[in-house]
Amino acid sequence: MEVSNLSKSFDGRSAVRGLSFQAADGAITGLLGSNGAGKTTTLRMLCGVLQPDSGSTTIGQDSLGALLDHTGLYARLTVRENMEYFARLRGMPSRAIADRIAAVIATLNLETIAERRAANLSQGERMRAALARAIVHAPRNLVLDEPANGLDIHSVRALRDLLRHARDAGAAIIFSSHMLEEVRALCDHIVIIDRGCLVAEGSPAALCLQTASASLEDAFVKLTGTQEVPAC
Amino acid sequence: MLNQALIVARKEIADNWRDRRSLVSALLYALMGPAIVMMVSFTTRASAVLIGMMSVFTLVSAFAGGVNLAMDAVAGERERRSLLPLLLNPLRRRDIMIGKWLAVSLFSAAGVIINLAGFAIVLHAPRPMFLAAAAVLPLALLAAALQLLISTECRAAKEAHTYLSMLVFLPMIAGMFQVFHPLSPRAWLNFLPVLGQQLQLEQWMHSAPVSFAQAAGLCCFTGAAALLILEAAALRLERDEIVYGD
Numbered sequence: 276m277e278v279s280n281l282s283k284s285f286d287g288r289s290a291v292r293g294l295s296f297q298a299a300d301g302a303i304t305g306l307l308g309s310n311g312a313g314k315t316t317t318l319r320m321l322c323g324v325l326q327p328d329s330g331s332t333t334i335g336q337d338s339l340g341a342l343l344d345h346t347g348l349y350a351r352l353t354v355r356e357n358m359e360y361f362a363r364l365r366g367m368p369s370r371a372i373a374d375r376i377a378a379v380i381a382t383l384n385l386e387t388i389a390e391r392r393a394a395n396l397s398q399g400e401r402m403r404a405a406l407a408r409a410i411v412h413a414p415r416n417l418v419l420d421e422p423a424n425g426l427d428i429h430s431v432r433a434l435r436d437l438l439r440h441a442r443d444a445g446a447a448i449i450f451s452s453h454m455l456e457e458v459r460a461l462c463d464h465i466v467i468i469d470r471g472c473l474v475a476e477g478s479p480a481a482l483c484l485q486t487a488s489a490s491l492e493d494a495f496v497k498l499t500g501t502q503e504v505p506a507c
Numbered sequence: 508m509l510n511q512a513l514i515v516a517r518k519e520i521a522d523n524w525r526d527r528r529s530l531v532s533a534l535l536y537a538l539m540g541p542a543i544v545m546m547v548s549f550t551t552r553a554s555a556v557l558i559g560m561m562s563v564f565t566l567v568s569a570f571a572g573g574v575n576l577a578m579d580a581v582a583g584e585r586e587r588r589s590l591l592p593l594l595l596n597p598l599r600r601r602d603i604m605i606g607k608w609l610a611v612s613l614f615s616a617a618g619v620i621i622n623l624a625g626f627a628i629v630l631h632a633p634r635p636m637f638l639a640a641a642a643v644l645p646l647a648l649l650a651a652a653l654q655l656l657i658s659t660e661c662r663a664a665k666e667a668h669t670y671l672s673m674l675v676f677l678p679m680i681a682g683m684f685q686v687f688h689p690l691s692p693r694a695w696l697n698f699l700p701v702l703g704q705q706l707q708l709e710q711w712m713h714s715a716p717v718s719f720a721q722a723a724g725l726c727c728f729t730g731a732a733a734l735l736i737l738e739a740a741a742l743r744l745e746r747d748e749i750v751y752g753d
Contacts, residue, residue, distance in 0.1 A: 316751075325747060325751065345591070347592040349589060351522050351525040352521070352522060363514045409592070
């Protein structure tokens with residue numbers, strides 16, 4: 276997955292300015308930035324729901340599974356029906372849908388909640404159900420916007436395992452997070468943006484080295500805490 | 508593709524079917540007219556009054572049957588943030604809107620049919636009701652498109668509710684005006700959606716002759732207006748604000 280020279284502004288205020296980076300196959304790329312840095316806008320353009328003002332992204336919607344900002348399940352449908360709906364919209368044949376849903380349910384341990392309506396799920400269950408729906412078409416690549424938010428420890432571990440598993444299978448994965456521990460544990464590559472611009476990228480170790488910091492948190496603060504607007 | 512629009516329609520129908528509150532309120536709206544006219548018919552046999560009342564209730568039923576779904580299907584989806592995941596699927600936004608429109612239209616049409624069935628029993632006039640249904644059903648398509656356009660402009664179901672409950676006054680005003688202030692017959696009024704249906708309903712109920720050209724013309728105009736408004740709603744679904752900001 277690649278974004279090049281991506282820009283977007285809303286009502287004259289620029290949210291993303293000339294952003295370029297790559298997310299390699301078989302690697303997990305973390306997108307970091309403070310609130311309002313442009314992470315969500317970037318991910319939405321990457322997924323094709325927002326059109327950039329300029330620049331481009333190279334990714335096909337067919338090969339992409341995305342979980343952005345909120346679970347957005349249909350409360351009156353069961354977890355299985357939520358998955359079925361999206362699988363049908365993707366044009367999967369009925370036979371393949373049943374098999375694939377069974378496989379996803381097994382992977383994410385959804386057996387006990389598959390037939391329950393989304394309205395009656397806990398927050399962690401909802402997140403897992405939304406993740407299941409996002410990967411129901413067996414996407415090659417994943418884009419996740421703060422997927423670990425509100426998850427309990429078991430669910431975070433399950434999510435981590437899923438991402439590692441997908442990476443080892445050759446997927447390109449991008450996710451954004453505020454939990455730097457999480458990022459450090461998972462990511463092979465980190466992209467840090469501030470006020471819509473790329474300020475640094477590299478492996479967690481390289482970023483710490485570059486900023487002479489002991490922890491990723493210190494490195495992040497040094498890179499994004501500056502007063503002046505980054506030039507890009 | 509039509510196929511994807513049908514998938515959307517099917518989901519919306521199943522979803523709304525499970526929303527008991529929405530169904531009960533639509534049913535009450537549809538049956539309120541026949542119930543009230545039945546009560547009035549105990550005190551008066553003046554058919555002009557009864558038919559005048561009936562036509563207003565029937566027009567309103569076209570706007571009441573699908574209103575909850577229309578509210579929920581776009582503004583509600585935005586509010587609950589399920590619209591963004593839906594848009595991530597590779598389908599045209601126009602097809603999403605068409606699917607939702609088909610579903611809302613179905614419930615609007617069901618409202619009209621239940622309403623007319625009620626009147627057929629209360630007024631002992633089953634035959635004119637069939638003809639009346641043919642006149643009013645296209646209005647259900649127009650009402651569904653209008654409601655979806657308004658819903659697409661709103662960020663939350665409650666906001667949509669504010670405007671959509673005002674929209675129900677449109678057929679009411681048209682109907683009331685006709686009842687209390689009958690317009691002098693002008694040909695073009697027969698082709699005006701809402702008012703045209705009102706006039707045609709009364710003609711059927713009074714067993715007055717209705718020209719086929721007039722009925723077909725009104726049907727075409729109403730259908731065309733519905734498609735234009737549907738297109739406007741589909742275009743409004745394309746703008747950035749739909750997925751930006753909360």
